[in-house]
Amino acid sequence: MERPIYMDYQATTPVDPRVLEAMLPYFSERFGNAASGGHAFGWEAQAAVKRAREICAKVLGAEPMEIVFTSGSTEGIGLALKGAAESCLQRGRHIVTCATEHPAVIDTVRHLAARGLEVTWLPVDREGSIDLRQLAAALTERTILVALMAANNEIGTLHPIADIGRVCRERGVLFFCDATQGVGKIPIDVRRDAIDILSFSAHKLYGPKGAGALYVRGKDPPVRLAAQTQGGGQERGMRPGTLNVPGIVGLGRACEVAAEELSTEAARLTRLRRRLHDGITRGVAGVALNGPAEKRLPGNLNLWFEGVDSAALMMEMKEVAVSSGSACASTEREPSHVLKAIGASDRQAHSSLRFGLGRMTTEWEVDRVVELTVRAVRRLRESAP
Numbered sequence: 001m002e003r004p005i006y007m008d009y010q011a012t013t014p015v016d017p018r019v020l021e022a023m024l025p026y027f028s029e030r031f032g033n034a035a036s037g038g039h040a041f042g043w044e045a046q047a048a049v050k051r052a053r054e055i056c057a058k059v060l061g062a063e064p065m066e067i068v069f070t071s072g073s074t075e076g077i078g079l080a081l082k083g084a085a086e087s088c089l090q091r092g093r094h095i096v097t098c099a100t101e102h103p104a105v106i107d108t109v110r111h112l113a114a115r116g117l118e119v120t121w122l123p124v125d126r127e128g129s130i131d132l133r134q135l136a137a138a139l140t141e142r143t144i145l146v147a148l149m150a151a152n153n154e155i156g157t158l159h160p161i162a163d164i165g166r167v168c169r170e171r172g173v174l175f176f177c178d179a180t181q182g183v184g185k186i187p188i189d190v191r192r193d194a195i196d197i198l199s200f201s202a203h204k205l206y207g208p209k210g211a212g213a214l215y216v217r218g219k220d221p222p223v224r225l226a227a228q229t230q231g232g233g234q235e236r237g238m239r240p241g242t243l244n245v246p247g248i249v250g251l252g253r254a255c256e257v258a259a260e261e262l263s264t265e266a267a268r269l270t271r272l273r274r275r276l277h278d279g280i281t282r283g284v285a286g287v288a289l290n291g292p293a294e295k296r297l298p299g300n301l302n303l304w305f306e307g308v309d310s311a312a313l314m315m316e317m318k319e320v321a322v323s324s325g326s327a328c329a330s331t332e333r334e335p336s337h338v339l340k341a342i343g344a345s346d347r348q349a350h351s352s353l354r355f356g357l358g359r360m361t362t363e364w365e366v367d368r369v370v371e372l373t374v375r376a377v378r379r380l381r382e383s384a385p
């Protein structure tokens with residue numbers, strides 16, 4: 001069988017050839033441990049990590065010392081939430097977050113709630129947006145942290161991070177942003193947006209799996225996160241352990257390429273997404289968009305196909321790799337918590353598909369996916385009783 005057309009870029013992305021090329025020497029001849037200070041192998045690795053740290057910082061508008069390398073966003077999110085909760089215990093034990101966050105945030109917050117943390121879950125409207133007045137009203141003397149994502153991985157909603165940052169800063173509350181879908185895709189600047197902690201991941205950004213970073217504000221005043229693993233003093237003690245040098249080099253190169261191409265790529269993906277959306281809605285009736293129409297992640301299109309089961313639809317169009325929920329939850333048949341939060345019924349949630357477009361998506365692929373989707377939806381509706 002021919003390989004399907006890949007339209008699942010919110011689940012993961014292929015490694016860009018430019019990123020792979022930068023990484024390769026660090027698997028073989030430049031294999032040193034970045035903590036080995038006594039010889040050239042260590043210095044070589046150290047220099048590569050330093051350079052990647054500078055690039056990651058620059059892309060976020062941060063300082064190099066504010067970057068903590070991790071194994072990806074799930075780890076970064078855990079360190080941010082547990083680390084902040086642990087180091088702010090004297091100040092209070094209240095966190096504000098939202099119903100549409102990634103499971104890495106939701107499950108960590110639940111874990112903390114089971115240990116006595118108070119949580120406010122902000123609701124969202126039909127497009128997945130929070131109400132800033134509700135956010136401001138939720139903050140109390142005991143609130144230590146607000147955790148809200150930059151861009152939603154299922155329906156593409158963009159949260160107004162600069163406004164959220166301003167509200168949090170005025171009230172002296174830390175703002176943690178899960179920017180795994182945002183970094184390299186939408187403009188983010190941690191100073192302008194008043195973000196205190198931010199997590200992102202290389203594999204959503206055309207870099208390798210198993211590498212990511214956490215921005216942790218280092219001054220005015222510095223944010224302290226209690227380490228969640230103990231060992232050597234790497235990463236200012238917040239994340240000890242031998243650094244994944246090839247992964248870090250890949251993350252740096254991935255950030256560099258994404259920053260260079262951000263605006264042209266956003267425009268190209270917006271055009272391709274509209275072409276896909278228009279093509280499908282012209283071809284079949286009873287299709288509605290999940291998530292916002294305009295202000296959204298350029299490469300995300302989540303559609304509800306009335307009366308069509310999404311699992312059956314995916315079987316009917318095996319030539320396309322799409323998703324019927326987030327990758328982590330899609331083996332179960334639980335309706336998506338994000339679609340439920342925007343008011344979808346279980347039936348609607350089970351009739352929705354996410355199309356994720358990205359750097360390697362071509363116009364030809366989009367037109368082919370329109371054709372295959374329209375044909376599959378028609379066939380299923382015709383065969384329905």
Ligand SMILES: *Cc1c(COP(=O)(O)O)cnc(C)c1O
Pocket residue numbers: 010011071072073074075102104149151152153178180181200201202204212
């Ligand atoms: C993929 C994703 C994560 C998890 O990142 P990993 O690096 O795969 O652990 C967290 N949040 C969002 C929004 C994501 O899309």
